Amino acid sequence: MSQPLLRARRVACALATLSALPAARPAALLAQGATAQGAARRPMTFADFAAVQAVSDPQLSPDGRHVLYAVRTTDVAGNRRTTTTYLAETAGDHPAAIHDGAASEARWSPDGRWIAYVAGGQLWIRDVEGRTRRQVTRLNGGATGPVWSPTGGAIVFTSTVWPECTTGGNDDACNRQRDSVKAASKVQAYTADRLLYRHWTSVDAGTRNHLFAVAIDGQGNAGAPRDLVPGAGYDVPPGPFGGSEGYAVSPDGQEVAFSAKAPTRDEAWSTDVNLYVVPMAGGAPTVLTAANAGADQNPVYTPDGKHIAYASQRRAKFESDRWRLMLLDRATRQSRELLTGWDRNADAYVFAPDMSAAWVTTGDRGRDKLFRVALRDGRAAGAPQLVIGDHNNVAFSFSRDRGTVAWLRDAANRPAEVYVASTAGAKVEPRQLTQYNVGLVSQLALAPAEDFWFRGADGDSVHGFVVRPPNWQAGRKYPGILLIHGGPQGAWLDQWHGRWNYNMLAAPGFALIVVNPRGSTGYGQRFVDQVTGDWGGRAYTDLMRGMDAALAKHPWIDRTRMGATGGSYGGYMTNWIATHAPEKFRALATHAGIWNLENMYGATEEIWFTEWEMGGPYWDPKAMQSQYRRWSPHLGAARLKTPQLVLHGEIDYRVPYYEGVSLFTALQRQNVPSRLVVFPDEGHWIGKPQNQQLWWKEMQGWFTKYLQPADAPRTAM
Template identity: 30%
Template sequence: MKTYQIIVAAAIALFPHTGNIKAQNTVNIGKSNIILNSRMMTPEAMWAMGRIASAEASADGKKIVYQVGYYSVKENKNRQVICTTDADGKNNRQLTTGTQSETDPTWTNGRIAYLSAGEIWTMEHDGTDRRRISDTKGTVEAFKFSPDGKKVIIVKSLPFNDIIKKNPDDLPLATGRRITDLMYRHWDHYVESIQHPFIADVNTDGTISSVMTDILDGEPYECPMEPFGGIEQLAWSPSSKTIAYTCRKKTGRDYAISTDSDIYLYNVDTKETQNLCKEKGYTPIPVSPTHTMKDQKVNSDENLKNNPGYDTNPQFSPDGKHVAWLSMARDGYEADRNRLCIYTFESGAKDYVTESFDSNVDAFCWSADSKTLSFVGVWHGCINVYQTNMKGEVKQLTNDWADYISIAPANDGNKLLAMRQSLSAPTDIYIITPGKEVKKTKIEQVTKENKHILDQLTFGKVQQRWVKTTDGKDMLCWIILPADFNPDKKYPTLLFCEGGPQSPVSQFWSYRWNFQIMAANGYVVIAPNRHGLPGFGTEWNEQVSGDWTGQCMDDYISAIDDAANNLPFVDRERLGAVGASFGGFSVYYLAGHHDKRFKCFIAHDGAFNLESMYTDTEEAWFSNWEYEDAYWNKPLTANAKKTYDNSPHKFVDRWDTPILCIHGEKDYRINANQGFGAFNAARMRGIPAELLIFPDENHWVLKPQNGILWQRTFFGWLDRWLKK
């Protein structure tokens, strides 16, 4: 483990945290019987919680297998385990017996298949009769069995030297990389391998043949797609004769500027491939690589029939007559509205069945009769469950202050299996029985993974508040009150600035940006769903692109001014602003435009210099769409000129408030030089500032001790400036 590094300005002493965070008992890598020293949430309590990662019902609907991650702060690592429970929540048991992680549990032929040390294993539902059935020298990264159980898709990585060239054999110790095109690194790693899906037979004894067929044999493309794609990007047909898969068949600069992925149909017997998104004979349309694709021919009305945007995550209908997938309309726009597309094999027609739902479809599943699809999507700051029929008639099934983050068949009539979380509860598994109307839908909690910890904690109350924006619209703000709230007191208050820029401020549970731990530390949290977030219609969501420093920044000010002027428990003399990614950019911008409203700032992985950011980021389509032009283009569009003219680094002369900058050096989406630049500028200005830099973290903070260091530094900074 690398040593943590805190770089602190020489003139500013690093104050040790003296607030209410207390050391907790060390937790083993497994479910903890931790006894807390306080009713208030601490970082150690959060890291002791089990994190449910997946859930799947057995074919008869009686059992659920799921994966949980447990973390050890002392050992600074995690262990993934496999558990089962009856569908009614009884007979919950952990099946994992070894010390290493076991992951990706799924049902096949009545047994549980899973990954361990890069190989596929199976076991009975009670954890007995464990058998290793693959022999790949530990190279399996994901898998999916065919419905008939006779074949399996295996995802493995292959060396990729098209862009980063292989070093000469006689220089085995050379560490240099010779790079010849764009997309040479992605998210947090250099692209020197790509994943490919292979097909293998399952032998009569249940083992997997070592002879495998590469679905993308000889093609320099990845499947699943970087950086977050998984096995959900491939699907077997009910007949087990075809596979639908997701792929963006581009490399280098073409890849870097485009979001055009398609759904392909692969015939297992003939090995023929058909593109379901593009017309036969389609010829790629040339594009300008340094200008937004909003007004380019690739996104013309005529070409939209060829699905130029993201198309991902196919699922066949149970009767095999259709395949559905998530579809974004336009190329270059990674935050376009995700719609549910249904392709009918008999006619070749593509129908979009969620058009009346003016927000994103995040996940979906087919009903057993192949006539209905259930999906989850965000609306007004909550991710609820909906259904649509083949005609596109959408109805809502749940109406909770919660986020349903997955949906799947429960294999028991029309019941659904879901994972659910909220601002006050980490993820658990639920069974949903749809009703004819929302109030008749039945929701049953199956797991209570962290009850032993949650029962010891006091959480702050969550409230909803609608605030008028400067353009006369209504904006939803979540208000989270301190855990020991007293209405007669005044509290320091934090404005939370969301990332994305098009990510919802929903009922998410985070293990870092956790509103309840902020409440436990005595802060009121104001979390606005500003312009530019999904869940309030397409017009609201798209307003931010090309206008990063306009209406959305006015919305932040409207939210904090409303709280300071109208909520008697908010102390207007003790206000802070915090945020990550676009939220970090927002903090850097507000630092030069807040008119002394705030007493301190915290920016995590935020963009500081947008000209630098344009060429720093690896996914060039993002900057093209959001800024509209490369900064060197002449003439710039009006939006591009406004964007670059209002870059936060151009207003450092107005900075007058203490700021903490946090960044991961393996963040290749927003490079660490952005954090270095902001911190260095603050110190050159003589402003109290600190920089928390993580050499081994990416856009997130994933290691337990780094996570606790992050929390202690975060609250140490806030307490220093807001609790005087």
């Protein structure tokens, strides 16, 4: 539904050849299910899905010679995941763990001598050689998100505190005592005097994330941590997912910029996140972007220290407005847009040391890509030029001189690995550094995402993917599943998805039709805007036309054996299909989907989302007539007849779980074959390993039951 404000082993010769194929190439080689040696590959099981080592967070050393990265492994039996951070050479890998035990969020000091990281919930520091290792913090609220001062003299980070314990400076004994009293209380009731008392999966208990600084000397010795925003009643950065991208230190180390949302009465229906600055030595924060009622976030100081770059949304209360790349003049406090006329989001950005260029990451037509724009006198000198765009590319990290870059690359048929490249030449030549999943992937029949375009609801071009079933064979007919993304302002990408994994869904022998209807990001802001106020309209038409176009292009997909599924808005649209096109599908599966729009308004936590999308609250007569009573799936409950699986997390505050319960009641009351699966310990996303295992068993089992012939071979979970 609503998106958060705000996002090493050797390779076999056969897989090296395979991975060089372009993602859009037809599946003649990739989906045949045979290695170069002729051995059949097998469909992916949940054990395989869980065995994938999730590589993330590459951090290139200032000199470009080393890279830090994290690897998360899953223990299904133990129902837990563990993250280990490695230090490797960019020239030849040779990884070594930086800590004895789990560690994450590793960051280089500006001189490359020290590494700050988080282990055991506290901040640590070690030298590159590993000879010196020290625990920097022992705070009750832990530490997360370390960011070095460019001078190397301090690290800023966040810690959870009780604001009233910080008004005279951080009193950690007070924090411990308050937590102890709360834990010992037999009363677990909570009270609220204003909205946003729940967010994502958490109830507001009174604590906040505050920004801290700790001095570090040349020998790696640390001083006492200092709360930079004592007494603040807001989180730095805003929840629920904000990280270290939400704050930065000035080049001279004297100032910290951060994004935060003031705790005002309208917090639940306002998107007014602002940028603030606070002296590193202490003092009152100063708001910089109060004039803009939209969201402003993720500050980055330019290397010359003259400006703060940040991402900004112009329209108030619209969380999916285009993120403009802005430059704020620190002397005049005036802001201007850097890339006027560029109809893409500025998701991340970095500047050349001499301010001759900027690199910007953005989603573009189903893939995350890196663009470069030349600068002259702090202004764009031409349109952004594509630098890295094959497959899906995120988390770019540059060397000090910007001559080397490391990043993550994945695709529908390849889990993420770290890549490195030089940016000095006319053409960037990516080189895969890590190979954690090569051995596993070489055993699996994984299909790429094949692009297709079709004529959408407005006669325009709309994009989608087709993913073939494992071991696809010409001449055979396969059932298909229409996959619908959430948001609705979001997008399916050519990526290895950690939840809605294409090849996992396809594993029992299904073809996937993966459409990015209007509302999807990466195709221009006008395309995004066209879903607002039209939830069941043109986006629905795009999906149906996309499915028809895919079926026409790929006649091996059996149009008489189609299913549809999605989560959040994708769940809403699946419910809309259930009441408006039941004849097109044999089975449906809804995860965390909206059923009753009126009830959803009063139950969700981020009210700004529903008010923007529906044009106001349900008691507004115009909004009620044009939206709530037009686009709510529950009004078509009498037309339910398609077998439907309903999945939901019980602590889902974005789309509360009784939306799924209400849908299940309507299905059961009318004797429609249906099944309800509720996860008491999950929210909007199902994340715990054993819960994911059950989720996939139910999802695959439901579609196998209704789409596959009774004599079809079954794929083991």
